[in-house]
Amino acid sequence: MVVQVAIMGLGVVGGGTADLLTENHDLILSRTGVDIRIKYILDIRDLPDSPYADRIVHDISVIASDPEVAVVAETIGGVHPAYEFTRRLLEAGKSVVSSNKQLVSEYGVELLSVAEKAGCVYLYEASTGGGIPILSPLRYDLAGNEISEISGILNGTTNYILTRMISGGVDFEDALAEAKAKGYAEANPTADIDGHDAARKIAILAATAFGHLIPTERIHTEGIRGIRLSDVRAAESIGARIKLLGRALRLGGELFILVAPFLVFDSCPLARIDDVYNGVLVHGNYVGDLLFYGRGAGAKATASAVAADLISAASSALTGALTNPVWTPADESEPSDFASFACRHYIALSGVEANAVDVIFGKTEPVPTVEGEIAFLTELMTEREALERLERISASGATLQSRIRVCDRTE
Ligand code: HSE
Secondary structure (H helix, E strand, O other), rough: EEEEHHHHHHHHHHHHHHHHHHHHHHHHHHOOEEEEEEEEOOOOOOOOOOOOOEEEEEEOOHOOOOOEEEEEEEEOOOOOHHHHHHHHHHHHOEEEOOOOOHHHHHHHHHHHHHHHHOOOEEEOOHHHOOOOOHHHHHHHHHHOEEEEEEEOOOHHHHHHHHHHHHHHHHOOOHHHHHHHHOOOOOOOHHHHHHHHHHHHHHHHHHHHHOEEOHHHOOEEEOOOOOOOHHHHHHHHHEEEEEEEEEEEEEEEEEEEEEEEEEEEEOOOOHHHHOOOOEEEEEEEOOOEEEEEEEEOOOOHHHHHHHHHHHHHHHHHHHHHHOOOOOOOOOOOOOOOOHHHEEHHHEEEEOOOOOHHHHHOOOOOOOEEEOOEEEEEEEOOOOOOHHHHHHHHHOOOOEEEEEEEEEOOOOO
């Protein structure tokens, strides 16, 4: 059965998607029975040399008003005009699949509801974890589990930088320069380095698992600018690596959600995820721990996820079998107050006497570090308690060099 589709934005991901649908057309048809044909590609450029030049259009109305087009991939990125185009297409009854984490994390509730009312679907597998199938497994394969944890390395750029610091012994600035030279980091890598990209992705993962979309402003977000080579080495000396994690944790009645660098011990599978790769660890109350691993970015990997949604939406256009995820806005009480989030902490101080550490932090575990500093792991304590103790130790004349949370987890 033929299904006509369109792609909005022939950039890296849109181009990869067009290539995949062309190269693997017969394979998809033989596997699924769906004959996917790209009827239009929306782009502001003419692209006369593109193999898809004959299908380029510049006006969204052409796609929105064509009754033959059943599914559209949105690979434009950013909020505008992606939001207006997506809404218009959904209202016209066309399913939309998106790789746009910013749009999904800001407007997901609204766009899913528009899709539901219009009798089509809005899918977003490619928005998080690049090529890793993670949102669909959370929705379908784990539907029978209560999910208590999603912890992920969700940003390839920062994982590359941290990996180079760990295994190459280079400092943050040099590792960032390398990431830029290799084309991993954008010219302005702020969203990656400061954790905002990972915050969008953990919001999307948490909404898919728990049904409530937490605005990213409510997600405690820290990046990796402050990570020093000496912290990386100190972590290594105790069998741990520093990783930027996005975490959504359901503990008792609480929901904590944060993005921050963590000390991850080598016994945790996330410690082994290196370079630009992403990994997402999910804990379900029946299945236990699951690890999803793969390329979190790049034309081909992300196209794989866009194509997965396109194929699902195209089949559903024929059978009506697919439904929309149900998302509602987060309650005022969500997430829980971050001051109550408890974990152990790695702390490095200078200008401090060991006995002041004992008095203020109680029992600690020493961590070998550079001369002139004292580093240690605290016992489990809340953010509130950690900040209160850090204030006291600063008042005694110490200077805080680093504080990194510890990712302690047992299955
Ligand atoms: N800048 C992102 C990353 C791209 O480095 O992971 C994929 O979302």
